[in-house]
Amino acid sequence: MKPSISILHPGFYTTVQDNGREGYALLGVPQSGAMDKHAFMIANAILNNTPGAAMLECTLLGPTIVFNHDINFVITGSNAGATLDGAQVMEGVPVLAKAKQVLKMSKISGGSRSYLAFAGGLYSQNILGSKSWYYPLTPQGKLSVGMELPLGISRYGASKNAHLKMQSQSGVINSSMATIKVYRGPEFSKLTYNQQQQLSNHVFTVSNLWNRMAIQLVEILPNALKSIYTSPVIPGTVQLTPSGKLIILMNDCQTTGGYPRVLQVVDSDLNKLAQMQQGSQFLLCVT
Amino acid sequence: MCQYDFHICRLGDYSLLIQIDSTPSKDLLNWLLIKKGDLSKLFNAEVVHTYNELLLKDCISITTNIDSLINQVSALLNVRVSNNDCNGVxxxxxxxxxxxxxxxxxxxxxxxxxxxxxxxxxxxxxxxxxxxxxxxxxxxxxxxxxxxxxxxxxxxxxxxxxxxxxxxxxxxxxxxxxxxxxxxxxxxxxxxxxxxxxxxxxxxxxxxxxxxxxxxxxxxxxxxxxxxxx
Structure with missing residues (x-):
């Protein structure tokens, strides 16, 4: 029997993610891929997986799964309060699960996303060069009860003496107020001096509209900017709508947009944004 | 034969954005399609175009000399296009x-x-x-x-x-x-x-x-x- 896992409870919003799709933006296909790339890379490194091996990205509430085979796994990113047949599972430490054991993840704390990776990676069909789920491009949009996900061939153990030392786990924020570094966007110069000042060194709050496509902020920046000709956007592009809403585009964003692009988030700080949720606050810092 | 003024800036850490100083037109579209093909060949990068912009995706790494990259892109864009007809389906x-x-x-x-x-x-x-x-x-x-x-x-x-x-x-x-x-x-x-x-x-x-x-x-x-x- 090929190694696999079965889903007993899907969690709040759990998807399969890898490094995402490259080469199809010109057809309007979103990039997708793991939101917190740091937590994603660490999980694969710990299990000696290939760097882009697919895993589960869990949001707010993790899934409950049963192993159909003896499998090494690891959880990275935010704390998921996981137990394996009742025994506590530490984040960042690989664990060997025996066949029929049940891994239960609970409410995610310290951030909004945890990553559950398996030695050998999740093995599913590549669609346009990626295993990342994005409905309806891929047949599934999120995990559901009863799904069985096959796993790939594991090389775990091939480098037994490997040792991973790290200062922080991921984009998980430990200090009271995170700083998000941003560049000036293509339309930044069209803002007035005052508006430019309001975007730098001010505190912003994540609204209830946050998902894999975008994070909308609570604070409003009144403006009279004209809409632009529909133009390219990428994850990290910050759009300003006519009503003053600031929208930070994330991994599943469209490839083009017509709102002025006032800022662009420094790539490595997207990992911090990936761990935020409604009510999270941060300082914007224009570099 | 046509020629456009343009402006090159970075978009994020890895990509270059080329903004063409022109309103959208069929002529500009043909020019963009030709330049898009040339750019993706030369830099082996994914190029996204819209009405009057080109995005050269993930063409910058930590070893890239940005000034020389921008010079290369500019030189390519300044080459005059002789045959301006794209025969689409x-x-x-x-x-x-x-x-x-x-x-x-x-x-x-x-x-x-x-x-x-x-x-x-x-x-x-x-x-x-x-x-x-x-x-x-x-x-x-x-x-x-x-x-x-x-x-x-x-x-x-x-x-x-x-x-x-x-x-x-x-x-x-x-x-x-x-x-x-x-x-x-x-x-x-x-x-x-x-x-x-x-x-x-x-x-x-x-x-x-x-x-x-x-x-x-x-x-x-x-x-x-x-x-x-x-």
């Missing part, structure tokens, strides 16, 4: 303009003050060049909609516009390749599949192609839809 797309598939058609007809046969005649009477794909996988940005059919987008977007819907938003017409929320007025539906992610060439359309529409009735629609599913 012409797609003839069947559309059923029937209220069976279009909850918006009658309301739209009232608002533009045209009868439904008039709308069909005007909409099928033009060639629409595809400027680029965006918004959804395989969604074509089309130009050249007759001014008599222009109508501002709905103030409240529809929750779900069905796959294949042919719609009008502002001065543009377009086709939804998949179910999606949207603020455009749906005037018809095509039974043709526009995007299939399992195919080597997933998109029926490419930038530079041209679309024309022709009207079919409900029976013809069902017949084509059936044969697609086989």
């Amino acid at each position: 012409v797609h003839q797309i069947p559309v059923c303009y029937s209220s069976l598939y279009t909850p918006d058609l009658e309301e739209y007809a009232l608002q533009v003050k045209r009868t439904i046969p008039e709308i069909i005649k005007i909409h099928t009477n033009r060639e629409y060049p595809i400027y680029f794909l965006g918004f959804l996988p395989g969604f074509p940005y089309l130009e050249n909609l007759d001014a008599r059919l222009h109508l501002d987008r709905k103030s409240v977007p529809s929750r779900s516009i069905a796959r294949g819907s042919v719609a009008i938003g502002g001065t543009q017409t377009g086709i939804y390749p998949q179910d999606s929320p949207g603020g455009w007025h749906v005037i018809g539906r095509t039974p043709i599949s526009l995007f299939d992610a399992t195919k080597a060439k997933p998109s029926l359309f490419n930038a530079g192609d041209t679309i024309t529409f022709y009207a079919i009735n409900e029976r013809e629609y069902e017949k084509i839809a059936m044969s697609n599913n086989l």
